[in-house]
Amino acid sequence: MKNWTDATCDGLISGATASVLSTAALMVCGKIEAGDPIAPTNAISHCIWGDISATKNGFQAKYTIPGYVIHHASSVFWAVILEKYYGHELDKSDASGTLKIAGVATAIACFADYKLTPHRLQPGFEMRLSKPSLFMVYASFAFGLAIGARAVRNKRVDN
Numbered sequence: 192m193k194n195w196t197d198a199t200c201d202g203l204i205s206g207a208t209a210s211v212l213s214t215a216a217l218m219v220c221g222k223i224e225a226g227d228p229i230a231p232t233n234a235i236s237h238c239i240w241g242d243i244s245a246t247k248n249g250f251q252a253k254y255t256i257p258g259y260v261i262h263h264a265s266s267v268f269w270a271v272i273l274e275k276y277y278g279h280e281l282d283k284s285d286a287s288g289t290l291k292i293a294g295v296a297t298a299i300a301c302f303a304d305y306k307l308t309p310h311r312l313q314p315g316f317e318m319r320l321s322k323p324s325l326f327m328v329y330a331s332f333a334f335g336l337a338i339g340a341r342a343v344r345n346k347r348v349d350n
Contacts, residue, residue, distance in 0.1 A: 205339025206267030
């Protein structure tokens with residue numbers, strides 16, 4: 192098992208990648224379903240401002256910035272957990288194995304997000320998106336985790 196320092200360093204990279212890709216999915220799905228690409232990110236800030244944030248469209252610093260920061264921090268959190276407990280498996284995996292492990296970690300994160308946390312701590316974007324869109328967001332998250340985890344390992348090989 193990795194130590195927390197190494198898991199955090201590696202998780203920062205894969206978490207950032209997962210955050211960016213899943214935010215892109217939020218924007219595409221938000222544009223299609225809510226008519227606004229920023230609406231799902233605004234909704235994430237409901238843990239601070241309440242469900243009113245889920246009604247906000249367009250960039251609004253009060254809702255959009257905390258929404259993205261919360262999403263990014265959550266992405267890094269899950270990536271660090273992945274690296275801490277499955278980093279040794281990722282070290283031995285090829286790209287398809289890495290994607291499988293990232294998929295399992297994402298399924299655990301989704302379960303925790305919607306079954307283990309109270310409404311106020313849930314992601315919030317589900318208030319603006321359909322279940323198929325949520326699937327796309329979480330799939331993008333898994334893909335981002337996998338890309339980031341492979342990049343970390345490829346960088347080690349290059350050094």
